[in-house]
Amino acid sequence: MKPTQQTIAELIESMPPSPKLVERIRKQFGTQLADECLAAANLQIKARRKFGDGIWWVTEKSLQQATPWQVAKLKATWLGNGTIYDLCCGVGGDSIGFARQTLDRPENAQTNIVAVDVDPVLIRFAQANLDWTFSQMQATATASVVGADVTQMTLPNRVSVHIDPDRRAMDRSKNRSVNGRSIRPEDYKPTLDQTMRLLENTDAALIKMAPAAALPESIVNVSHRSWISLSGSVREQTVLLGNAMERAGQLANRVSAVAVDFEGNAQSFSIGSDQPPSGPSLKTEPASAPGQIMVDPDAAIRAAGLTEAFAQQYQLQTLGGPAGFLTGDGLGASAKDIPMAIVGQVAYSGSCDNRKLRRELRSRNYSVQRVKVRGTDHDPATWSRQLRDCGEIPVTLWIGRTRKRVYAAITEI
Numbered sequence: 001m002k003p004t005q006q007t008i009a010e011l012i013e014s015m016p017p018s019p020k021l022v023e024r025i026r027k028q029f030g031t032q033l034a035d036e037c038l039a040a041a042n043l044q045i046k047a048r049r050k051f052g053d054g055i056w057w058v059t060e061k062s063l064q065q066a067t068p069w070q071v072a073k074l075k076a077t078w079l080g081n082g083t084i085y086d087l088c089c090g091v092g093g094d095s096i097g098f099a100r101q102t103l104d105r106p107e108n109a110q111t112n113i114v115a116v117d118v119d120p121v122l123i124r125f126a127q128a129n130l131d132w133t134f135s136q137m138q139a140t141a142t143a144s145v146v147g148a149d150v151t152q153m154t155l156p157n158r159v160s161v162h163i164d165p166d167r168r169a170m171d172r173s174k175n176r177s178v179n180g181r182s183i184r185p186e187d188y189k190p191t192l193d194q195t196m197r198l199l200e201n202t203d204a205a206l207i208k209m210a211p212a213a214a215l216p217e218s219i220v221n222v223s224h225r226s227w228i229s230l231s232g233s234v235r236e237q238t239v240l241l242g243n244a245m246e247r248a249g250q251l252a253n254r255v256s257a258v259a260v261d262f263e264g265n266a267q268s269f270s271i272g273s274d275q276p277p278s279g280p281s282l283k284t285e286p287a288s289a290p291g292q293i294m295v296d297p298d299a300a301i302r303a304a305g306l307t308e309a310f311a312q313q314y315q316l317q318t319l320g321g322p323a324g325f326l327t328g329d330g331l332g333a334s335a336k337d338i339p340m341a342i343v344g345q346v347a348y349s350g351s352c353d354n355r356k357l358r359r360e361l362r363s364r365n366y367s368v369q370r371v372k373v374r375g376t377d378h379d380p381a382t383w384s385r386q387l388r389d390c391g392e393i394p395v396t397l398w399i400g401r402t403r404k405r406v407y408a409a410i411t412e413i
Helices: 003-013 019-029 031-042 044-051 060-065 069-079 093-104 120-135 192-198 243-248 299-303 307-313 354-364 380-390
Strands: 083-087 112-117 142-147 160-163 168-171 176-181 204-209 224-230 233-242 254-260 266-270 293-297 326-328 341-351 366-373 393-401 406-412
Touching: 003 019, 003 031, 003 120, 019 031, 031 044, 044 060, 044 093, 069 093, 069 160, 069 204, 069 224, 069 233, 069 243, 069 254, 083 093, 093 112, 093 120, 112 120, 120 142, 160 192, 204 243, 224 243, 224 299, 233 243, 233 299, 254 299, 266 307, 293 299, 293 406, 299 307, 307 326, 341 354, 341 393, 354 366, 354 380, 354 393, 354 406, 366 380, 366 406, 380 393
Parallel strands: 083 112, 083 160, 112 142, 160 204, 224 254, 366 393
Antiparallel strands: 168 176, 204 233, 224 233, 254 266, 293 326, 293 341, 341 406, 393 406
16 A cells, blocks of 8 residues: 555544644645645545545545446446546546456456546546555556546547546636536537547447437437436436447447446346337327326436336336326336336325325325425425324325326335
């Protein structure tokens, strides 16, 4: 372990650090490096949630932008082996995932990772994080970190590339970033056009984008877009190009949703080659009221615009349109029967009246532990608090809107 990592480990054990320890670290490393050690030590709990066990060099901002290890593990399988360029690598979250795949997949043992960023601080951090990763595993893979402006690079032919453009919104008139993050690819740095030129001769490529980013038709036709969620929250939209599509088992001009759990296990849903990308054939007949089961598809399915295709796949109907919950008459259906969704057997459905619901809950000894709302302004926290003390059996309360009314449904957890 390097001296600076030993120092971070020491700081972690003694948080909050004593003034004497801080003074010693400042004398040993100087003010700037000592402050970086202190900041990294303060963020280790968050960093370990994102990257796994280790001692990680991070800042608050870089940690927010970094890819969680579960998502990086998934994307590593789409890039295969050989040389992988991780462009705009930040502190190296994706590169760490690409390095770890050499342990999970022996065929990738000869992988060579080249991490690139223009920020000198992030370059140092990425190098330290990759050094730590390789020190903890016996692998023949290699990694190097390069300081460069990716817009000025020419990549070798037939390499695999992952790129995470800076999505901070830009004031083009003053050529500077402004508050917030942009969903417009033309505001990214590098821009989408620059990125596509950079990727022209690659074997496989992944572009990390904001979930709400829209692509021009020329790119949609030659790429596959996948929305990835982690534990129910959408983390990114990934554009797959070249052989990355084949490795993912996906087609160009199609979209998919991938749900990754906390352990790194992934499930996916996509439209097949025999179905159009979109159109009237994917429209689902709406239901007027909840049926025997209530279904809430994973957020990645909704973000990918696949709610109605998902409903058709599992013979469900929409409640209040694609933005609402799904319902059906599959009595006995469970999460195993309908993956990538929260599924509940309906014990009661009716109007969303607080008094009526309270009476119903008390008569059944039900306690509302979770409230799911779509299409209305009901506050889940308020309703859960008001209805929790009605009984002992934990249930979920579903509140939504159809064309005619606001409904409520109760399912046992």
